[in-house]
Amino acid sequence: MIANYGYKDGSGEFYISIDTDKCTTCSEKGCLESCPGQIFEMMVDDWDDEVAAVKASERNKIKMTCAACKPTTGRPELLPCQAACKPRGITHSW
Amino acid sequence: MSENQQKEYWRWKEYNWKNPEIPDWKGGLVTAGVDVGSTSSQAVICVDGQLYAYASMRTGSDSPSSALNAINWAMEGTGLTLQDINFTVGTGYGRVNVPFANKAVTEIACHARGANFMYGPSVRTLLDMGGQDCKAIHCDDKGKVTSFLMNDKCAAGTGRGMEVFANLLAVSIEDVGDMSFNVETEPDPVSSTCVVFAKTEATGLLRAGWSKEKVLAAYCSAMASRVVSLLERNGMELDFAITGGIAKNPGVVKRIEKLLGVQALTPKYDTQIAGALGGALFAKALVEKSAKVAK
Amino acid sequence: MITVGVDSGNKNTKAVVLKDGKVIGKSLILTGFDANESATKAYELALKDAGVTAADVAAVASTGVGRVEVKFAKDNVTEVGSAARGAKFLMPNVNTVIDLGAEEGRAIKLNPDGKIADFAVNEKCAAGAGSFVESMSRALQTTVEEMGPLSMKYSKEVPMNAQCVVFAESEVVSLIHQQTAKEDIARAVHDGISNRVSSMVRRVGMVDDLGLIGGPARNIGLVQSLKDDLAKDITVPEDPDYVSALGAAIYATEIA
Ligand code: SF4
Ligand code: SF4
Numbered sequence: 001m002i003a004n005y006g007y008k009d010g011s012g013e014f015y016i017s018i019d020t021d022k023c024t025t026c027s028e029k030g031c032l033e034s035c036p037g038q039i040f041e042m043m044v045d046d047w048d049d050e051v052a053a054v055k056a057s058e059r060n061k062i063k064m065t066c067a068a069c070k071p072t073t074g075r076p077e078l079l080p081c082q083a084a085c086k087p088r089g090i091t092h093s094w
Numbered sequence: 095m096s097e098n099q100q101k102e103y104w105r106w107k108e109y110n111w112k113n114p115e116i117p118d119w120k121g122g123l124v125t126a127g128v129d130v131g132s133t134s135s136q137a138v139i140c141v142d143g144q145l146y147a148y149a150s151m152r153t154g155s156d157s158p159s160s161a162l163n164a165i166n167w168a169m170e171g172t173g174l175t176l177q178d179i180n181f182t183v184g185t186g187y188g189r190v191n192v193p194f195a196n197k198a199v200t201e202i203a204c205h206a207r208g209a210n211f212m213y214g215p216s217v218r219t220l221l222d223m224g225g226q227d228c229k230a231i232h233c234d235d236k237g238k239v240t241s242f243l244m245n246d247k248c249a250a251g252t253g254r255g256m257e258v259f260a261n262l263l264a265v266s267i268e269d270v271g272d273m274s275f276n277v278e279t280e281p282d283p284v285s286s287t288c289v290v291f292a293k294t295e296a297t298g299l300l301r302a303g304w305s306k307e308k309v310l311a312a313y314c315s316a317m318a319s320r321v322v323s324l325l326e327r328n329g330m331e332l333d334f335a336i337t338g339g340i341a342k343n344p345g346v347v348k349r350i351e352k353l354l355g356v357q358a359l360t361p362k363y364d365t366q367i368a369g370a371l372g373g374a375l376f377a378k379a380l381v382e383k384s385a386k387v388a389k
Numbered sequence: 390m391i392t393v394g395v396d397s398g399n400k401n402t403k404a405v406v407l408k409d410g411k412v413i414g415k416s417l418i419l420t421g422f423d424a425n426e427s428a429t430k431a432y433e434l435a436l437k438d439a440g441v442t443a444a445d446v447a448a449v450a451s452t453g454v455g456r457v458e459v460k461f462a463k464d465n466v467t468e469v470g471s472a473a474r475g476a477k478f479l480m481p482n483v484n485t486v487i488d489l490g491a492e493e494g495r496a497i498k499l500n501p502d503g504k505i506a507d508f509a510v511n512e513k514c515a516a517g518a519g520s521f522v523e524s525m526s527r528a529l530q531t532t533v534e535e536m537g538p539l540s541m542k543y544s545k546e547v548p549m550n551a552q553c554v555v556f557a558e559s560e561v562v563s564l565i566h567q568q569t570a571k572e573d574i575a576r577a578v579h580d581g582i583s584n585r586v587s588s589m590v591r592r593v594g595m596v597d598d599l600g601l602i603g604g605p606a607r608n609i610g611l612v613q614s615l616k617d618d619l620a621k622d623i624t625v626p627e628d629p630d631y632v633s634a635l636g637a638a639i640y641a642t643e644i645a
Contacts, residue, residue, distance in 0.1 A: 001239055007247035008324060009553070010288035010513035015243065015327065046203035046376075047238070060247035060552045064588035072507050072592050093327070226556070248514070249555035258555060290515035290524065290554045291492065298422070 001045075005054035006062050006093070014063040015093040016081075020051035022089035030084030037065035040081070052089075066092070110149035110167045111364075116141055119174060123381060126179045127204065127373020128165055128195060130157045130188030133225025133253065134339065137164035138370035139174065143378050145211075147172055148367050157188030165194070181381045183373035187226075199376050201369050202231055202242045208372030209335055210237025213359045218331040221321060221350070222368070223340035225253040228321065230328035237372075243328040248287075251320045253339045255289045256346075259313050262293055263306045271345035274310040281308050283316035292316070310345065318349035325354070334358050337365040390447045392645055393435065394637025395428045395462060396471065397455030400491035400520075401604065402427040404435035405631050406446075407638035414439025415631050424455030432461070448645035452637040454492075466640040468633060469497055469508050475636030476600050477503040479626040483600035487590060487615070487623075488633070490603050491519045496589040498596060509589040515554045517585040519605035524554050525578040528561040529571055533608070536575050540610025543576035557581070579614035587618045599623045602632040 006015035023029075023042075031040040031052050039058040045051050058065060069079050076083075082090050122141040129136045131153060138148040149167035153160045161184065169175070176194050184192030185204040192198070201222075209220050210233065220231040227246035233239050249255045260267045281304075286292040296309050304312075336358045340346055342365075351357055363371075391413075396403045398420060406414035416434035421427045428451065436443060451459035452471035459465065466474075472488040477499065486497040493512035500506045511517040515524070526533045547569055551557035557578075564574050590599075599621050605611055606629035616623050626632060 002241035002329075004241065004243035004328060007245045008251070008320070009248035010250065010286065010291065010515070011511060011517070013323070013327065046199050057550075059244075060550075061584075064585055067588035067592045070592065071594055072509050247552050249553050254555060286513065288513055288515050288554075290520065291513070301422070 003051075003053065005059050007060055011063075013093055016054055016062060017091045017093070018052055018054075019089040020045065020049065022087035023051040024049050026085070026087050026089070028086055030086060031081050031090060034080045034084030036068065036080065039065055063094070108151040110147070110170060112147040112172060113145055116144060116146050119146060119172065119178070123378060124174065124179050125374045125377035125381065126165060126168075126182040127208075127370040127375070127377060128161045128182060128184050128192050129186040129201065129204065129367075129369035129373060130161050130164075130184065130192060131186045131224055131369075132227070134366065135160045135164040135186070135188075136367045136370040137161070137168040138367050138374045139168055139172070139179070140371070140374040140378060143375060145363065145371065148364075148370065150364070150366055153188070157191035158193045161188065161192040162194070181377040183377040183380070185369050185373040196377070197380060199373060202229060202239055202244070204369045204372030204376060205229065205337065206231050206233040206239045206372065207237040207375050208368035208370070209233070209337060210235075211371060211375060212361050212363055212365070212368060213333065213335045217333045217335050217359060219325065219329070219334045221325060221334070221336045222338040223251075223253060223321070223336070223346075224338045228252055228324065230325050232329045232331065241329055243324055245324065249289045250287045250292070251317055251324075256313075256317065256340070256343065258289050258293065259296070259310070262296060263309065265306060265310070268342070270310055270314070271343040271347075273307045274314045274345035275348075276307040277305070277311045280315065281312045283319055284312045285316075287316070287320060314343075314345035315349050317346050318353055321346070321350055322353045330354065332356060335361065335365075337361075337368040339366060341365040390642060390645060391441060391445050392638045392641035393432060393446055393449045394471065394634045394639070394641060395432055395449065395451045395453075395459055396631075396634035396637060397424050397428050397451060397453040397459055398490055399454055401630065402431045402453075402455075403631050403634040404428075404431040405634040405638045406435050406439035406441065407635065407642070408439070412635065414441070415628070415634070417630060420455070424458040425460050428455070428459040429461065448641040450637040450641035450644065452633050452640075463641070464644050466637055469495060469505060471633040471636030471640060472602060473497050473499055473503065473505050473636065474639045475632035475634070476602055476626075478635065478639055479632060480598070480600045480624050482598045483624060484596040485590060485593070485599045487586060487599065487601045488603050489519050489586065489601070489605040491523070493518050494586050494589060496586075496593045498593040507593045509592040511585065511589050516552055516557070517582065519603065521554055521557070521582050522578060522605060522608060522611065524558060525561055528558045529565070529574060531571070536578070537608040537610035539572050540575035540579050541613060542572045544570070545573045546580075547573045547577045549577040549581045552581075552585075575610060576614070579608070579610045580618070583611060583614040583618045586615060590619060595619065595621070597621070601625050602629045604630040606630075
């Protein structure tokens with residue numbers, strides 16, 4: 001399943017997509033530790049798989065939380081969360 | 095407070111329904127789904143996986159009593175009591191606060207499951223627009239979610255944004271759709287997405303001599319294009335269906351269909367119960383699964 | 390040399406008359422339906438305030454959302470350009486400028502020579518702009534002017550979850566119903582918006598010192614929340630609403 005967490009508001013679209021099929025193959029769960037904003041958590045989804053998700057309390061703030069990782073100039077090719085996710089299951093829409 | 099009077103403009107109708115084709119629930123597997131949303135709550139009761147009864151009402155100040163009111167109203171005239179229900183799934187925004195539920199399942203999973211029942215297994219893309227959120231769901235032929243996208247941060251593109259507009263123009267929310275077609279030519283969409291700025295824009299348009307109908311047309315079409323962009327991000331595949339409160343607003347629905355160049359499926363039931371219905375079906379599957387394990 | 394800068398904003402139109410590096414006149418009026426008409430009025434008022442006539446003016450430059458509509462201006466300068474110039478003029482030490490308007494916000498990083506190094510803009514969502522506080526003050530049944538002093542008297546942090554003006558209004562109403570103190574709600578409102586504003590500052594990369602300009606900078610509660618959020622001191626010039634108009638007047642000296 002592709003889970004898109006985030007929002008679209010007047011200022012743009014801000015979504016973090018997690019390919020949860022990759023989570024079930026992942027042993028390291030690098031997303032949890034790597035994110036300075038600590039926005040990820042593991043949860044058991046409705047089909048009983050343990051997958052990563054963006055915390056409910058963080059979903060509507062990701063544009064702000066991720067700001068520090070996304071400087072206007074000199075943004076790294078892979079964001080910390082993407083680099084730490086070994087199966088490459090995380091993408092950002094902005 | 096004058097606020098309460100204003101609210102009457104956009105009050106959704108409340109109702110309950112019982113399936114005349116199922117004379118009695120006795121001897122069947124009775125399961126229930128209760129969807130406690132931020133603005134309205136629904137309860138659905140299924141007998142052996144068939145739709146038996148439902149009720150829909152506005153969510154009150156707390157989730158537990160809203161859930162209880164909804165299920166009591168759905169059970170009205172059926173002779174059912176809470177004890178007769180084998181398994182109940184809570185879903186929606188207040189799903190963890192349904193005191194008599196055996197399990198909580200996300201509204202995304204329940205909606206897909208409910209839509210699969212309501213529209214048949216060919217449905218792939220679902221749009222659900224509720225009072226305070228908007229969801230796009232892509233699912234397989236079993237009603238299992240393959241991708242989803244939610245938006246509950248921004249009031250634009252939710253029922254709430256529409257309510258603010260209906261309020262501003264002092265028209266009833268139920269009339270918005272029909273009124274919005276009462277224009278000679280379709281105006282350009284309102285350019286601001288933000289409800290606050292769109293309100294300012296609308297005030298300016300009214301001052302410039304636009305009719306209420308024309309302003310509503312411009313807002314409905316802005317809402318439609320916004321929703322279409324979300325659908326496209328999540329993956330748009332036919333068949334396509336629209337659920338939730340906004341499904342009752344042809345002003346938005348027809349414009350979405352026009353932008354996508356497709357027709358949404360027409361449901362046999364009230365689309366607002368999709369989540370609760372999915373919950374009741376999930377409940378049935380869970381009962382059957384545990385019966386298998388027990389054997 | 391006398392120059393004039395006109396800042397045509399969403400809410401207010403401001404004009405500043407600059408004579409040889411000194412402000413000699415200014416004006417602020419509500420922006421009406423016609424941006425050019427409001428600009429003309431503000432211009433005339435500022436000239437009157439300065440005691441000069443249009444014939445004395447070497448050049449007029451405009452800025453703000455309505456800047457291209459100001460027909461009598463010789464040239465216009467972007468909001469970022471005018472904010473940077475005005476802020477550097479009034480606060481020479483400042484290298485990061487936060488400019489808050491009624492409908493938008495921006496963070497600008499300056500090089501030591503005052504040139505713009507980087508900037509981030511937040512627009513088209515009212516939750517990140519000055520009008521957020523205005524809407525919340527209405528929900529609180531008080532005035533924008535009262536929001537600052539109220540917020541300074543807060544005693545408890547209350548969480549505000551809504552990130553949207555419309556949803557936040559309902560949240561404020563339900564906080565009131567729960568008997569939450571107005572002071573605490575005011576603080577929560579300011580914390581909420583400063584959170585959104587400070588993320589822009591983080592995107593450009595904060596360099597000392599920080600300056601805050603724009604009308605909402607008059608709100609001491611908001612300034613305090615921003616200071617706490619960024620853990621930095623923030624300089625606010627005396628007349629924060631006129632800084633961009635001043636910046637445009639400075640720009641006018643460059644093109645005169
Ligand atoms: S970009 Fe940074 S803050 Fe955002 S999710 Fe990735 S690691 Fe976390
Ligand atoms: S764009 Fe407007 S309606 Fe949307 S979140 Fe921002 S303030 Fe709310």
